[in-house]
Amino acid sequence: MELLVASGIGLLTAVGVYLVLRRHSFPVIVGTVFLSYAVNLFLFAMGRLTVDRPPIVDPAAAGYTDPLPQALVLTAIVISFGMTALIVVLALRGFLESGDDRVDRTAPKEDRTAAGRDDDVVFP
Amino acid sequence: MNALPVFPIVLPALTAAFLVLVLRHRLGAQRIVSVGATVLLLIVAIVLYGVAADGAPRPYLLGDWPAPFGIVLVLDRLSATMVLLTAALGLVIALAACGGWDARGRHFHPLFQFQLMGLMGAFLTGDVFNLFVFFEVMLIASYGLMLHGGGERRLKAGFQYVAINLIGSTLFLFAVGLIYAVTGTLNMADLAAKVPHVAAGDEALLKTGALLLFLVFALKAALVPLHWWLPRAYAAAPGPVAALFMLMTKVGAYAILRVFGLVFGESAGPLADVAAPWVLPAALVTLALGAAGVLASRTLSGLACFAVVWSMGLLLVAFGLFDAKGVGAGLYYLVHSTVAGAALFLLVDVLRAARGPAADRLVPTPTLPSMLSAGLFFAVAIAVAGMPPLSGFLGKLLILDASRNVPAMAWIWTIVLATSLVVILGFARAGSALFWKTAPSEAAAADDAASGREEKVRERPLLPVAACATLVAGTALLTVFAGPVTAALDTTARQALDTARYVEAVLPAAAAKKSVTLSRR
Numbered sequence: 001m002e003l004l005v006a007s008g009i010g011l012l013t014a015v016g017v018y019l020v021l022r023r024h025s026f027p028v029i030v031g032t033v034f035l036s037y038a039v040n041l042f043l044f045a046m047g048r049l050t051v052d053r054p055p056i057v058d059p060a061a062a063g064y065t066d067p068l069p070q071a072l073v074l075t076a077i078v079i080s081f082g083m084t085a086l087i088v089v090l091a092l093r094g095f096l097e098s099g100d101d102r103v104d105r106t107a108p109k110e111d112r113t114a115a116g117r118d119d120d121v122v123f124p
Numbered sequence: 125m126n127a128l129p130v131f132p133i134v135l136p137a138l139t140a141a142f143l144v145l146v147l148r149h150r151l152g153a154q155r156i157v158s159v160g161a162t163v164l165l166l167i168v169a170i171v172l173y174g175v176a177a178d179g180a181p182r183p184y185l186l187g188d189w190p191a192p193f194g195i196v197l198v199l200d201r202l203s204a205t206m207v208l209l210t211a212a213l214g215l216v217i218a219l220a221a222c223g224g225w226d227a228r229g230r231h232f233h234p235l236f237q238f239q240l241m242g243l244m245g246a247f248l249t250g251d252v253f254n255l256f257v258f259f260e261v262m263l264i265a266s267y268g269l270m271l272h273g274g275g276e277r278r279l280k281a282g283f284q285y286v287a288i289n290l291i292g293s294t295l296f297l298f299a300v301g302l303i304y305a306v307t308g309t310l311n312m313a314d315l316a317a318k319v320p321h322v323a324a325g326d327e328a329l330l331k332t333g334a335l336l337l338f339l340v341f342a343l344k345a346a347l348v349p350l351h352w353w354l355p356r357a358y359a360a361a362p363g364p365v366a367a368l369f370m371l372m373t374k375v376g377a378y379a380i381l382r383v384f385g386l387v388f389g390e391s392a393g394p395l396a397d398v399a400a401p402w403v404l405p406a407a408l409v410t411l412a413l414g415a416a417g418v419l420a421s422r423t424l425s426g427l428a429c430f431a432v433v434w435s436m437g438l439l440l441v442a443f444g445l446f447d448a449k450g451v452g453a454g455l456y457y458l459v460h461s462t463v464a465g466a467a468l469f470l471l472v473d474v475l476r477a478a479r480g481p482a483a484d485r486l487v488p489t490p491t492l493p494s495m496l497s498a499g500l501f502f503a504v505a506i507a508v509a510g511m512p513p514l515s516g517f518l519g520k521l522l523i524l525d526a527s528r529n530v531p532a533m534a535w536i537w538t539i540v541l542a543t544s545l546v547v548i549l550g551f552a553r554a555g556s557a558l559f560w561k562t563a564p565s566e567a568a569a570a571d572d573a574a575s576g577r578e579e580k581v582r583e584r585p586l587l588p589v590a591a592c593a594t595l596v597a598g599t600a601l602l603t604v605f606a607g608p609v610t611a612a613l614d615t616t617a618r619q620a621l622d623t624a625r626y627v628e629a630v631l632p633a634a635a636a637k638k639s640v641t642l643s644r645r
Contacts, residue, residue: 020291025283032290039297046305048282056379069304072253079260084295087268087286103284 005045012038020027025091027099029084043073128175129184129199132207134246135161140219140237150464155222158233165240169204169211176204179619181629183250183313192314193630198250198630201616202455206247206378209459210371212598213466214240216591221364223587226281227275228362233241235272239265239368246375250338250630252303254312255379256296260342263289263420266372269365270598272358281360289352296340299367301408301555302333304526313630316386316623320393327394335386345376346436347403348410355429356598361475363588366428367466369553374462375434381443381451381620389446391623403444404532408539415543418550424484425556428468431508435461438510441536442523449526451617456610457519460602464516465594471497471504473560474585476581486554489559495609500560505551507599510544520544520612609623 012034019031047121055067095101139161146151176182181200183191218236219500226232242262248478249255271282298499304310306326307318322330343350354373358366384399392398421427439461442454454531476484492498503514520540527536602609619625 014282020287028287032223032287032294035291035294039294039301043301045350046301048305071300072297072300072304075253075257079257079293080290081292082264083286086264087283087290090271090279090283094276094283095275097279103287 001049001051005041005049009038009041009045012041018024020042023102023104025094025103029087029091029105032087033080033084036084040073040076040080045069045085127184128168128172129197129248130186131164131250132172132211133197133241135165135168136237138242138500140241141236143237144231144234151227152621155226157221158237159215159218161252162211162218162235162240166211166215167206170209171203172199173208173524175199179615181619183285183630192309192311194231195254196250196311196313196630199248200619200629201612202382202627203247203454204376205459205616206374206611207244209462210240210243210247213371213429213462213595217368218464219227220588220591222476223418223585224227224273225364225473229270232469233347234273235265235268236368239269241265243371243375243387247378250312251314252312252383253300256293256300257568259296259375260293260552260562262372262375263293266365266369270361272362272365278290278360281356285357285604288439292340292343295336299333299336300404301342302329302336306330306333311630313382313627314388316389316392317627317631319387319395322394324394328631331395331551334384334395334398336404337383337604338402341376341379341383342406342553343376344373345375345380345440346373346410346586347406347440348413348431348433349406349414351410351433351436354433355426358425358429358432358469361423363470363476366473370462370465370469373432374439374458377383377439377443377454377458379500380440381454383486385446385451385621386623386626387444389621389623391531397446400444402448403440403446404536407440407444408535410434410440411539411543414544415541415550418547421550421554422486424472424486424554424558425469427645428471428472431468431551432465434543435465435508436518437543438523438540441540442526445526445530446492446621447526448614448618448621450523451620452610452614453522453526454518455613455617456515456522456602456606456620458600459517459518459609459613463595463598463602464504464514465502467592467599468508469638470595475501479558486557488557488563490563492559492562495587496556500596501555501559502588503596504592505515505533505555507596509548509551509600511548511604513539513600515599517545518606607645613628 016031016034016038019027019034022028047069050065053063053065054061055065055070092100139157143154143157166449176199181198184197185191186195186197189475193567221232239262242258242265244254246262247256249258267282267286280455300310306322306329307315309315346354356447358369361369388398390396410465411434412438414430418427421430421457439454439457442450475493475497478497479489482489507514507516511543512518524537524540526534569595
């Protein structure tokens, strides 16, 4: 199980890093989502992997799993979910106002077309 | 009285909720409540500073859970100093924002109060995960503030700013997870007690976690090579917001000092001074790059942003020494650079509005800006570049003096002095372009027509100018009272690096147990 969880986290992180380095805003957003999935799993595993053990006091329980990482993960999920919603809206507004969703430039549209280096499809 | 440390966090939080729920559409009332609450916050901060001045760190246990299990706020001299600085600067900026920026979009004041809450929480908390939460509170408010007023440029820069900070938060969580996995605690005092006794096999893991954490703080503090988000984000932010953001970079520096001075400081056993080999070289490169940016900027806001990067480099040179003298000098420079940087951003905004179509590009305009703004620019430039008679000079001198006996002294002195010259040149060039030369009259007619149209929509810049002048007066006061201020900050620095005392204050039980076992031996 350790191998599976560890390689799962590794894979998610790798995908996230790759996507974050893309130049259009949509892959970047998806990349941050992958990264936040990876970190949530990572935090979860940091309390050591235990199967079928309750995190809260239970007289019938043979043992417990560490409850703190679960609380941390909950906080992290809430924050990353809110942030994802915000960045999606932000990217959408940026796209609607400027007409392209490139992450790496902020120059006005006229300058780009005048300079003739607009190699991407520009939506109307 | 015992619950006092929680006030700076609760007060802005309640104010913000009140503003957004009750006074949603009444800007006038919002201004009064927001400024009033910030005045109250300043009073609380002054009281807290007085309470902390006696030297013992005071823990506040939220929900009265005993220390390593519950969340703890810690009031010591360092956090009280930062809280006081935040409240004072917050008041000036709240007033400056009333000069018109808060009317250009909705919810300026609630977001401003939430930002204050996040800053205060980050300075007061004694728990690494709680630090993450307050970082997020601060960042979420800053996203809203940065986008205040809208516009394409701001949205694009805002996207990059949010994306880079999301990645920073993810790294923060990875670091927190690693540290928790090895030590089983996230309370700073408990960490400081446990890190020296970490098992040999876990050392590498803990070191990885600590350095990841350093990476996150360096990103916030705009340390090279993690500085590139700052110029674009700060240049696109509204003037008062950029001035408030001066505190956000300082949170990064504060967190480096707190975590790597306290938890991974001298007494951390095998992990002692884990960040020290990285801070100083990175800070020196930051100085060089910041100065080059100041000289190369084509806009005034770009110049201001790179001046911030440069000043963060100087600040972290001081903190990177990790001794009482260096940190004391660094704290003096921290107070100075926050105030001076905020004044610079407020002034840039005033000039941008006054110069019509030329905005903040460093090109001559047909008519010169007013004598008042020229005088203010001169004073602010002196303060930021660190020339006498304002406090930047003293701060720089203190840092140079503190680094006199370290091995890297030659490097520090050479780079600090050389880059200072470059920064002075950059400001002189900008000043002469803005206030000395005039553009030829041909272009003047067109420009005049354009600026005539803008005349009607322009707000009175009275409040921002007054705020900027207040901040300049603040740096002058910092020079006049340099003696008592540096004495207080030196004590603060000694306390900030005193791990044993901090642990004893936050975890009296653990410290008592330890002394019992010691006496048994």
